[in-house]
Amino acid sequence: MEKLNKYLTFFIEYLQIEKNYSQLTIVTYEADIKDFFTFIKKEAIDTLQQVTYTDIRLYLTELHKRSFARKTISRKISSLRSFYHFLMREKHVAENPFSLVSLPKKEQKIPQFLFEEELEKLFTISDIATPLGQRNQAILEVLYGTGIRVSECCGIRLEDLDFSVGTVLVNGKGGKQRYVPFGSYAHEALEQYIASGREILMAKLKQTEKHSYLFVNNRGGALTVGGIQYILNELIKKTSTIVHIHPHMFRHTFATHLLNEGADMRSVQELLGHEHLSSTQIYTHVTKDHLKRIYMTHHPRA
Template identity: 65%
Template sequence: MENVNKSLQLFKEYLQIEKNYSEYTVVHYEQSIEHFFIFMKQQQLLHFSDVTYTDVRLYLTELYKKQYARRTVAKKISTLRSFFQYLLKEKIVAENPFTLVSLPKREQKLPHFLYEEELEKLFEVSDVTTDLGQRDQALLELLYATGIRVSECCKLSLQDIDFSLGTIFVHGKGNKQRYVPFGSYAGHALNIYISNGRKQLLEKTSIHTNQLFLNYRGGPLTTRGVRLILNNLIKKTSSTIHISPHVLRHTFATHLLNEGADMRSVQELLGHENLSSTQIYTHVTKDHLRNIYMSSHPRA
């Protein structure tokens, strides 16, 4: 299986360099492909060219037997389809057997979002007299103000912030770039953090970095670090709600649509390639409108 592992390494480099995928996405791809490698060994398939449509169907059956969720199955098959497409392009295989398999329909799960009173509790938690408190407040305000992905947030540098226009320059998925505005609350929190807290954090290391958000040692903050910060903020509120960078992204989109923003504008702000990715939020806003109607209309 030595050539198999070599091909995976080359594919990972292709995703990182040519596709500019985030570290999180590349790891997900790697795990799905390695899972298929185990299946190949079990079926004594030594080369990628040995894999046929029949083998793919058998693999699909195995996934369903192990009761994987449809969403997980769809992700695995989609990943392997991309991988074999790469192998086809590199002439390692003569055909892509995964193109013949239709992806299972995903369960339509409504995005989880926070209500304004839940957000207010979060915004009151950080001790903004400390360097880490100022960082956490700026991070929280910016994630909610812009709806950017956690990977995009961790790529932000000082040069990406334009205080005069109130915008950030976002390096998005697939090397796509966009400008996203932020409001006065985020601007105020960022100003305090950059002027004070960030400088104090930089003093803890000899390494210079222009990255906006830093960890407690003064180094660049990672996506995992952002998730830990949000979890700690929630613990301080003694709330049972679940929080993640993506929940803040969902909240950003839902609140905009609830207040009358048009779908195309929200799509552009989120950096969604397809409008269908944004349309899931209409289900949430429809529920919101229905609740308002039922509680407000005299003959509801």
């Protein structure tokens, strides 16, 4: 078991240094691999070289018995496949038994998005005469106007904004950066918030606690993902048109509305910061439904 843990340590270092994965991703990899180590120990398998395709089938059976979702099983197998691929590269094993395993098909969930009338209602709720109202309005405009992730929104600093060309530098997953444009509504909301609301909120901090994060809480500290979720929930309570909302819904809405208006898939992929086009293609399911509704409503022989 000591040698197994040594291999795992090498792999974790590889993920941190060469792949530059986030700490959360690394923790997930580590948990998945340790779970497999527990299984092979129970099966009296002493080394990773001894693992066969048959052993993996037994492991899959055990995962199903433990009532793991297909998505979780796929992730675990993917983690172990990557682990063995690394071990092969480093010449610790001769082959990758996980390369023979096909991953369970993931359940394709259609992204939830907001309709334009729902968005319009949300955009009229904040009291922009107050610092928090200005901040909330700016958050809504940025989330919908850029399609960035909420974690990326929390990470924006003042120096990341370029009002002269209307872009924001976004720090995405895996430390990857991209420039994302924002429109006139976001531009106006941001300028008002930075010049007025943010200054008032930041005044509550001591000089030694000053920072350059764009979005702050009511005490002047940097806003968190949970903080944005709370803000959105509070805004929802003030409207009867929307029952539930989660921060990622703005990202889904951004992509769906762009595609509905004729934007090409590659451009939307770049704006969202998706590494693979397949991640963006899920939004075509929504746009197909949209086109079908238009056809059924307007075509004489529908």
